[in-house]
Amino acid sequence: MTQDIVELSAPPINSIVGHLVELGEDPLGFLTRCRDYGDIVPLRLGLTPCCLLTNPEYIEEVLKNRETFIKSRGFRVLKTLLGEGLLTAEGESWLSQRRLAQPVFHQRRINEYGETMVEYTNRMLQTWQDGEVHDIHADMMRLTLAIVMKCIFNTDVDAGETKVVANALDVAMHWFESKRRQNFLVWEWFPRPENIRYRDAVAQMDAAIYQLISDRRQSGEKTNDLLSMLMEARDEETQEQMDDKLLRDEVATLMLAGHETTANTLSWTWMLLSQHPEVQEKLLAELNQVLQGNLPTIQDLSRLPYTQQVIKESMRLYPPVSLIGREAVQDTTIGDYEIAQGTTIMISQWVMHRHPQYFPDPEVFQPERWTEEFEKQLPRGVYFPFGDGPRICIGKGFAQMEAALLLATIAQRFQIELVPGFPIIPQPSITLRPEYGIKVKIKQISN
């Protein structure tokens, strides 16, 4: 026996646009309140039927089934920036790209970037002075961007083309945020100044990336950067390679997906550490004992369990991606519930990672909770900072390694104190970033 979800209990609708106002004003608070209504909470966004899933089994069911549940409409706006890259493509196009890109992200290959990550972090620390006030989020964004540029193009972030690309991404992220605030009700082709600025930035980014691709093809240079690996990748079944347009889409995708998320992870981690000096102390003790004052390498990571627990717990409380959206392409079911074609399905890391049924004291920062036994008994679909199913983050290994290496390099040498009274506001857009940055005072640790 199946049941229509519209019969389920739901938050009251106060306006003709359904729940759009509540969702637009305070998405995290609103979705958290929705959790109390049940396993599937029917919502309406304008005319679009929608639901929030809070049952881990349903979440798993949807994330596993990429053919029935495709990326949602709001997310598809990203295509204007990323084209048909891995993050936005669907169907056969996605499958063949994933096959091409998967070996490029094999842990053995990714490990080669560990040294670059530590070297760039160390370079940044050379410029830090005891007692300075920093926006640590801006620092982390610059650092992870420089790392991803080096790993993709083997160029420095100050090189002309990479500057253009970085600027375009910044303009694009602001544009998406303003779209979200307007609930995507303003069309992107409308000649408003911000739309024109956005289109110009994308055009400049395209020109810069195509130039980098053409330079690489002409020079025939073989490096171990991601661009070279993607250019050489050949589909095992069809023997096809990526053309320039697809390479452009893939590279733009990796830059966007690959730097802001990791920067957010670290920014939120710094905030939590400074709010919990006892955790900061314990972390430092582990780093001192294992690294003995040396820079970390990937071989050290398995000997830094507390460092890994700190990152896991930080991604629980502040998931860098806080909401995943899907759309049902046909009439279907989730569990025993009927889902009509066109329904938007919302799955929120923020809501699940703070679920009191699975996490005792859910609001408390407690890295120690991440024991092996705790993880083993946690149902799938409760903790999923990198998503799940076939469309799970391809950069998961890269990101986990980067977050741990950067944290270990910095926390060994500096402690972070929040500047009192500075507002730290989580802004859930494509990623969960601190709206006004995070102002901190940095303190050099004396040896």
Ligand code: HEM
């Ligand atoms: C802490 C850092 C990161 C987090 C939390 C994160 C999170 C995610 C999530 C949740 C998804 C799935 C979205 C969905 O199902 O709708 C995803 C997909 C993806 N991520 Fe990440 N990501 C991170 C870092 C990275 C890095 C470093 C890269 C690349 C260098 C990357 C590249 C991608 C790509 C290409 C996809 C699309 C995969 C596909 O659909 O086949 N991400 N990421």
